[in-house]
Amino acid sequence: MNPTRIHRINMAGLAITLITVIAAVLWAFPLYWGVVSSLKPEDEVVRPYVELWPQTLTFSHYVHALTQTQIGIWYLNSVATAVGVTFVTVASSLFCGYAISQLEFPFRRALWWLILASFMVPIQTLIINHFELIAGMGLLNSWTGIILPQLIHPVVIIVYKQFFDNVPKDFREAAVMDNASEWRILTRIYIPMNWGVTTALSIVTFIWAWNSFLWPFLAVTKTEMMTITVGITQVSDAFGVYYARELSAAVLAGLPVALAYLVFQRKVTQAITLSAGIKG
Amino acid sequence: AASETVVWWDFLSGGDGVRMKQMIQDFNKEHEGQITIDATTLEWGVPFYSKVQTSAAVGEAPDIMTYHASRIPLAVEQGILTEVTSADWQQMGLGKNDYADATWDAVTIDGKQYAVPLDTHPVVLYYNKDILGKAGLLTENGVPKGMDSRDGFTATLQALKAAGVKYPLGSVTADGNFMFRTIYSLMGQQDGVLMSGDEFLAGDNAEKLQNALAVLQDWTNEGLQSTYTDYPATVALFTSGEAAMMINGVWEVPTMTDAHAKGKLFEWGAVELPVIFDHPSTYADSHTFAIPANKGKEMSKARHDAVLEVMSWISRNSLFWATAGHIPAYGPVTNSAEYKAMEPNATYSSLTANMIFDPKSPKAGIAGPIFDVMSSYFVPTLNGEMEPAKAVEEIKYELNDL
């Protein structure tokens, strides 16, 4: 029974807080280091001692990456394919999830089981056949070809179904009493009521698509069709033996998503937990 | 006629990449309104050749590409190269007589040619004259001492070490693909061969490989050579003065020349590899131009003509390519007075006599099966993780299992 006990607990708490904060800084340090290195001239980069800030600050590597490489086109490809994957995945899953959740039709359970099963299937094992398929359709080196095999995201449909299942039946019935057609129930009630889910799933799908490497790496042979994730590691064109240049490309590739994340931090956080089926 | 765009892939980065870009620019300027080269540089080695292979199989390969001569047998077996017919040669205005026999032979399979040779590129020893000079390790001719024997060269390395040099020798020890060149050269110095008929490392060839590995591992064990160093790091170590010498391809010559011209580099030199064993011998390969056989896609006559024009033009103008350190394949260029006056090419031009090439087999060549197997074991061995004997045993097993 000593009155200092609460005090002592606070000391321990403070220590944990401090450790956490320090760990966070160390955790993010490689990111900082990457950025700083990309701002140094090449000869400073390879000095055998540590300088946490460039002696000569230079943006020349960025200028080079932006003007001498196809990074702009890669951006465009990344954005286009990621948006395409996101849009098609979310839209098709939305409709299908709604149908499975709310409507009666033959083979509904079978379809649902198929989707659940596909959750476990490693899509990576299908690369050979995807390649053959896409090549056969003449879609290599095209946005469509990059997009198609990336459309298997059973999580999206599973989450949609769960959310539609959880919309109280009352809403559907209220709408039925309100003379609403099935299409109007979907578009005026269910979709708007679940905007949050749609945003979240779109964010998550977009992150996945933006970061995907293996398939775009296989499906693209022309540099002008590469996505940024593939481009910066596969085309030595401009980066060669230049460490800082490589890093500046990395920073350029990572920066937009990183900034978008910092701006929409809450949304992204929600999106992730939601995609895992945890109500945050 | 409408302007033809020729899609071009190469794997040339660094100093020679810059040279090639310059040549392409010149070509485009000269052919304005007729032919435009649309060039892309891909990652050297396995990535490049995998990409080429799958691209050709699905009809997405370029119109022209650089190709290593060593890999042509494999490519022909896979059917991804288009023959360069005698009509083509005629149209280009080139022919057998313009090339050294070995070079012509390298692009010829069963009497048919599959590529147009561009150059030959051996490996050489780069050295830092300032450091060696200060340590008293230069001969009067300005070349390193001890180039004639294993002991002599090792002594030089040790002296450098004693003089406080961190890495007497910079080696691309992290990259088995690269080290193949050095090791194959050392085998060549013992008259070792990889393939005798269909058998790999037959007879005492295994032992010769082991000797080569042992030398390099010894240097590592004695701390005379940079360990786990990848390609760019090796160059950086040398140019920053941390490594006093470096074994690398002639294609790094322009990097040095350029830096030196800008006053950013010490005095340097490049010589033929030291004779560690019986006699001088240096591994070399050739860059060539090839036309992919795009499956299901016939190349138009106009495009084909344009491609031939590209190959012809570059060959004729390959004197500039020589500034990239390489030895041009086109005879008229190497025979010219200008070429003969070029430095440092002249210093190491003697070694052409001692060049050895990959075995002519579909299993050989850059990023080919042999390459693949051997390089896997080079890294652990060169960095002291694996005994040379063990490595040779494994290599032999895997090669014969191909």
Place this chain on the structure above:
Amino acid sequence: MAVLLILPFVAIYGLVFIYPTIKMFILSFTDAPLIGAGDWVGLENYERLPRDRRFHTALWNTFYFVALTVIPGTLVALVISLGINRLKGRLQSLVLALFFLPYILPVSVVYLIWDWTLNFQFGIAMHLFDWAGADRIPVFKSTAWFMPAVGFVTIWWTAGFSILLFLAGRRAIPEEIYEAASLDNSGSWSTFSRVTWPLMWPVTALVSTIQLILQLKIFDQVYLFSQGGRPNDNLVLVYYVFQRAFQSNQGGRAAAVAVVLFVIVIVVSVLNFQLTRLSGGRRK
């Protein structure tokens, strides 16, 4: 109506999921190259696997990688999330952002940054070894260190995702439970082991399951980090599929490896599902 709604999805699934899956099985019984037809060879492609050294390497490395990442990654994320949970307000979101940031970066960026950070000659991490007086370790060039290093980078890269799930799980535990525990004289350790940990168990199971299935399919990092190094020592199953199919042009043999991976992932998923269900059932 229902048919119209499911049509796009079913069409996509049929085209890029069901059809390729069936084709993969068929392909694995032929000697086809990557593109084009081959002859039926029966089980030959499978019979080769037990003798195939690379396959052994790939199989071993895959499981090794799973062992290196799944449980350590889950624990690291759990610990970090508990640390973050103690923080409040802006500091909390800042710290969370620092931990989460790597997750949204493309794998290529992660590769470039770590390849640089751990560069044997110039990497800043090597200075740590120097300061500590230890020998530098060529992490991505030595077989012994490659997988642990890639595992470490993978944990660094993906922990943000798990951390978020753990945080959500932690926040789902009502504060009242902790107040009850403090009135029940529960100390920090007993509160963690008897309250927090059991209540976080479902999330822990979820996180480790997600990790497990994800890491079995590892390719990107291993491929990138072995570039210019020693890929044959670092093979993992998907990499081996890629190598056979796209580098050696052996579609049939690649498909057989793919089928093996396919079966492994499904067996592991089912086992894992049963396990967590059992242990979950025991705890519920």
Place this chain on the structure above:
Amino acid sequence: MAGISINGVSKSFGSVKVIDDLSLEIGSGELVVFLGPSGSGKSTLLRMIAGLESIDKGTLLIDGTRSEHLAPGQRGVAMVFQNYALYPHMTVRQNMAFGLRNIGLDSRIIEERVRNAAQILEMSELLDRRPAQLSGGQRQRVAIGRAIVKEPKAFLFDEPLSNLDAALRVRTRVELAELHQRMRATMIYVTHDQTEAMTLADRIVVLNNRKIEQIGTPMEVYLRPKSRFVAGFVGSPGMNFMRAEVDTSGEAVARLGNGAELPLDLDVPGSGSYELGIRPEGVRVVSSGGGTPTAQAKAGVVERLGERTLIYCTLDDGTELIAQDGSQSAIAPGDKLDLDFDASAIHLFDQVGQAYHAR
């Protein structure tokens, strides 16, 4: 407004019969409450009228029109759901207009109707808010407003107050009663809360176990419950029950477990064992010594509700019952009490639950 006539309807879910051959007439402008325990089929019956559940057998007339096969939207009835089912992404105005839009009504008319309904419900200033910005009571009103704008033939309510807290529930109940008085609309109201039923209904339909137990005005149901079930279900706190032996040989009397005899003022078919029911307000605490009390009891918990006091007590023979005393009762837990039963408040129930009431 219109009457609703239900004739011999039945409903099963799978093999479980939930409504069995049930008939009911609801007059135009009447407020009928369906009261019954959970699972008694109240909601099901209401939803059958709305069209949200199919009718297996029997007929349904709404305003004279055969409606059992009409789609829900076409029956001309409006429903207020337990959770209101307000569309969360629409403003109050849009919520109210949605049903009218769907039938393609002219937007001027829609605007007009919404304005009127908002006026009636005194929520004109809420029209541009969203449901999340409303309090529970306000949401309730919007839900009613959404029904009103449709100018339906009948309003259907399914436990509309059960999500409100106690105080608000009382207030809203009064508002609903007022609304009904003002609009004189046909309304069917489902609840399992007997206070709501008592205070709101013109007539109460007591449902139990697939069947109607009693139909009657609130006071009929309270004072003259037709069955043991109704007697026990209606009233809070519930009626006290105890065993009694009835003797009709002379003046009819009931003998309680403790031997006390109560004169009976009701028609009972014959002697025998009955259950005697009496509400707490029929059990009075008498000051000791005055006359012979019916029973002696020991006070347990004493609940002072302010305007009255409930005493949970135990008779000598262990029977537990609740007595009522005035607001300022002096009784404390543990006290010995004399209780007197008001003869006119006595009900008897025979073996099958049939009730007999005081004359």
Place this chain on the structure above:
Amino acid sequence: MAGISINGVSKSFGSVKVIDDLSLEIGSGELVVFLGPSGSGKSTLLRMIAGLESIDKGTLLIDGTRSEHLAPGQRGVAMVFQNYALYPHMTVRQNMAFGLRNIGLDSRIIEERVRNAAQILEMSELLDRRPAQLSGGQRQRVAIGRAIVKEPKAFLFDEPLSNLDAALRVRTRVELAELHQRMRATMIYVTHDQTEAMTLADRIVVLNNRKIEQIGTPMEVYLRPKSRFVAGFVGSPGMNFMRAEVDTSGEAVARLGNGAELPLDLDVPGSGSYELGIRPEGVRVVSSGGGTPTAQAKAGVVERLGERTLIYCTLDDGTELIAQDGSQSAIAPGDKLDLDFDASAIHLFDQVGQAYHAR
């Protein structure tokens, strides 16, 4: 069991003061209810006693021990939470034993105590279930059981019934009252439901706005509210209020808006404008013609609660009030009524809310 003494405690969250210099004595074995509107600081005060919130200023004695700096577990009090806060992964037995394990009690003693508590609460057969397998009422009992086994100096309850449905709430309330009678333990019970407060408390502490408005027995609070706030807050339906001009020049009288004059039976400081309060049971409907009624009114909603009838009516001058009539009242909505005010039930409140009651 032990008394609790709170002396001049204050508490702020950031810059918001929630409890301001509050003092209170709770006797050993007493059941004190903290009653007040939402946000009045009831929970905060309770949690300050439990140790879950720090005390900014002032002292807290539990059983004579200075406790404001003790850790929650060391104050010897047990708490029952609104959502019960049962450990969901432990069985009932483990839930109850957890606190005892933590203080290293012998497992035989733990087993014994758990068994006893389970017996008291009649849940011995639930001991091996997990919270998820229990009904709301059963969880409630487990939460209490978890408190009982600790044999605490005092029990703290924070709205323990608010998650139960109406019927269960009434039943559990009675059970709690019984438990307190049996155990005679010191209990503090937080609620904003005045019925719970009235029926359970030995004493009610009415909190409002950071301060104690009144401390007293339930009947004191109901019959002699110290302030306008307490008068309005306690009782359901609430007290009727209306403007009145008081004239103390002769016999003290209050003049209502309609001109009627009521003789006052209370001490009031002087003439002036007051608010007059009277509970519904003080407003009686008188048969027309009998004497002069205090007021005339028009009946609105009539709520028949069974044992009594509430009439929501409007006076001629627009004042709304609630009158009470007997169970079998014949009054229908719209009727004209004569109302009589019971003089002894009149309360007056001056401008600052200070109350004056009938003598």
